[in-house]
Amino acid sequence: MVDPLLRVEGLRKSFGGVVALKNGRFELAPGSVHALCGGNGAGKSTFLSILMGIQKRDGGTIWRGGQKVEFASPAEALASGIAIIEQELSPVPHMTVAENIYLGREHAGRLGGIDFRAMNKAAQALLDTLAFEIRSTRVMATLSVAEMQLVEIAKALSHDAEVIFMDEPTSALGEREAQHLFTAIGRLKAQGRGIVYVSHRLSEIFQIADSYTVFRDGAYVGSGALAAVDRAGLIKMIVGRDLGEEHIKANAPTETVGIEVKGLASPGRIDNVSFAVRKGEIFGIYGLMGSGRTEIFDCLFGLDPKASGQILLDGAPTRIEKPSDAMRAGLALVTEDRKKTGLNLSDSVRANIALASLPEMSPAFVMRGASEAAASQAMIGRFSIKAARDRMAVSGLSGGNQQKVVLGKWFLRDPRVLLLDEPTRGVDVGAKREIYRIICDFAASGGTVVMISSEIDEVLSLSDRIMVMRGGRSVGTLDRGEANATSLVHLST
Numbered sequence: 001m002v003d004p005l006l007r008v009e010g011l012r013k014s015f016g017g018v019v020a021l022k023n024g025r026f027e028l029a030p031g032s033v034h035a036l037c038g039g040n041g042a043g044k045s046t047f048l049s050i051l052m053g054i055q056k057r058d059g060g061t062i063w064r065g066g067q068k069v070e071f072a073s074p075a076e077a078l079a080s081g082i083a084i085i086e087q088e089l090s091p092v093p094h095m096t097v098a099e100n101i102y103l104g105r106e107h108a109g110r111l112g113g114i115d116f117r118a119m120n121k122a123a124q125a126l127l128d129t130l131a132f133e134i135r136s137t138r139v140m141a142t143l144s145v146a147e148m149q150l151v152e153i154a155k156a157l158s159h160d161a162e163v164i165f166m167d168e169p170t171s172a173l174g175e176r177e178a179q180h181l182f183t184a185i186g187r188l189k190a191q192g193r194g195i196v197y198v199s200h201r202l203s204e205i206f207q208i209a210d211s212y213t214v215f216r217d218g219a220y221v222g223s224g225a226l227a228a229v230d231r232a233g234l235i236k237m238i239v240g241r242d243l244g245e246e247h248i249k250a251n252a253p254t255e256t257v258g259i260e261v262k263g264l265a266s267p268g269r270i271d272n273v274s275f276a277v278r279k280g281e282i283f284g285i286y287g288l289m290g291s292g293r294t295e296i297f298d299c300l301f302g303l304d305p306k307a308s309g310q311i312l313l314d315g316a317p318t319r320i321e322k323p324s325d326a327m328r329a330g331l332a333l334v335t336e337d338r339k340k341t342g343l344n345l346s347d348s349v350r351a352n353i354a355l356a357s358l359p360e361m362s363p364a365f366v367m368r369g370a371s372e373a374a375a376s377q378a379m380i381g382r383f384s385i386k387a388a389r390d391r392m393a394v395s396g397l398s399g400g401n402q403q404k405v406v407l408g409k410w411f412l413r414d415p416r417v418l419l420l421d422e423p424t425r426g427v428d429v430g431a432k433r434e435i436y437r438i439i440c441d442f443a444a445s446g447g448t449v450v451m452i453s454s455e456i457d458e459v460l461s462l463s464d465r466i467m468v469m470r471g472g473r474s475v476g477t478l479d480r481g482e483a484n485a486t487s488l489v490h491l492s493t
Contacts, residue, residue, distance in 0.1 A: 273292070
């Protein structure tokens with residue numbers, strides 16, 4: 001028998017008396033993709049951090065290729081042939097793509113300096129092999145979140161590891177980029193390498209994984225061949241109960257236009273984009289990476305000083321030059337990266353909920369504590385935010401609850417138009433269903449929703465109409481009845 005590439009039994013870890021992992025079990029076969037499944041807070045990240053030598057385990061045994069191991073640092077894990085693509089991006093923004101990929105492993109020149117030409121060439125060859133359309137000489141700060149994610153993937157693969165952990169690797173990627181990654185994963189499998197794949201996107205798991213292991217509440221629940229379980233069965237294992245329907249779409253578009261955009265443009269970003277969204281409607285925007293999706297929201301919310309075009313709210317022309325103008329007009333923007341642009345991670349749940357309403361809550365530059373507390377409790381109750389107390393740091397919440405804090409921050413302002421950029425990125429299946437309900441309820445109450453999503457299933461299931469972007473332009477709008485995965489991909493490529 002061939003030894004597993006990785007085997008784990010009885011892994012345990014607590015933080016200050018709080019149990020994060022109590023029975024981590026896992027086995028990875030050579031030449032396979034093994035999905036590690038579980039909701040936010042299930043223990044997956046703790047499990048991976050122990051295996052990478054980032055955290056020290058309290059108990060349990062780890063075997064690497066049949067030998068017992070204990071890694072005291074990520075460097076030791078890498079030396080053993082284990083690499084990780086982390087969910088949280090950590091680029092060095094003022095360095096180039098090549099410098100980020102080979103950080104700490106720079107190509108040496110003749111006189112002891114760095115051979116930048118050789119390093120750029122090696123990085124470009126790796127990016128080209130993966131079909132990632134990024135130049136190795138670009139500065140990281142100029143890249144989009146999706147492009148940074150691709151660089152992080154390339155960096156992990158550059159280590160030539162035998163075991164690769166992929167933690168939400170497609171969370172910021174579009175359909176085309178994700179397919180490039182899946183092709184690369186297929187090549188790694190053929191070479192006998194093992195992939196531990198963590199994703200909340202069940203459609204991806206069923207597309208690429210051979211086997212699965214489920215954690216729930218810090219404990220091992222079960223494992224097996226993916227071919228032996230269906231989607232409903234896997235969801236039940238992950239959440240511990242039947243979820244029934246993914247969501248109930250109860251909204252119905254009215255005849256009244258909530259927001260209309262005419263000739264929206266920004267040099268080098270988008271050109272002549274026009275659309276109208278009715279009250280009660282969920283209007284989806286789909287497109288590949290670099291198609292101009294997020295740029296639309298930058299223009300609408302006053303984040304792009306070069307933007308031009310006309311915006312009408314309830315039929316009235318509205319001038320938006322900065323975010324405060326957009327907020328006064330009744331727009332709310334949930335950005336694609338909640339940890340970078342949606343939350344103040346070092347502050348409390350209460351403070352984050354009040355973040356977009358500071359002028360109203362502190363008219364004399366002094367926060368009204370009672371108003372802040374009441375607003376916080378109202379949003380926590382409205383969106384069922386699971387927090388031990390509202391004074392706790394928002395960084396201590398799960399991804400789904402952090403996203404609900406972002407929504408609470410905006411709903412506190414009673415918005416007219418909700419702009420949602422990847423609203424369920426990095427959110428587990430249970431929280432995703434709750435967020436879908438929040439979106440549909442807002443539209444059903446007469447609100448106007450414009451939603452960007454890279455997930456075809458998501459944009460198809462939620463949207464009443466879908467506008468497809470390509471190369472900074474709108475290339476077509478499909479009604480719900482005529483839109484499907486094939487038509488979206490066809491228009492977007």
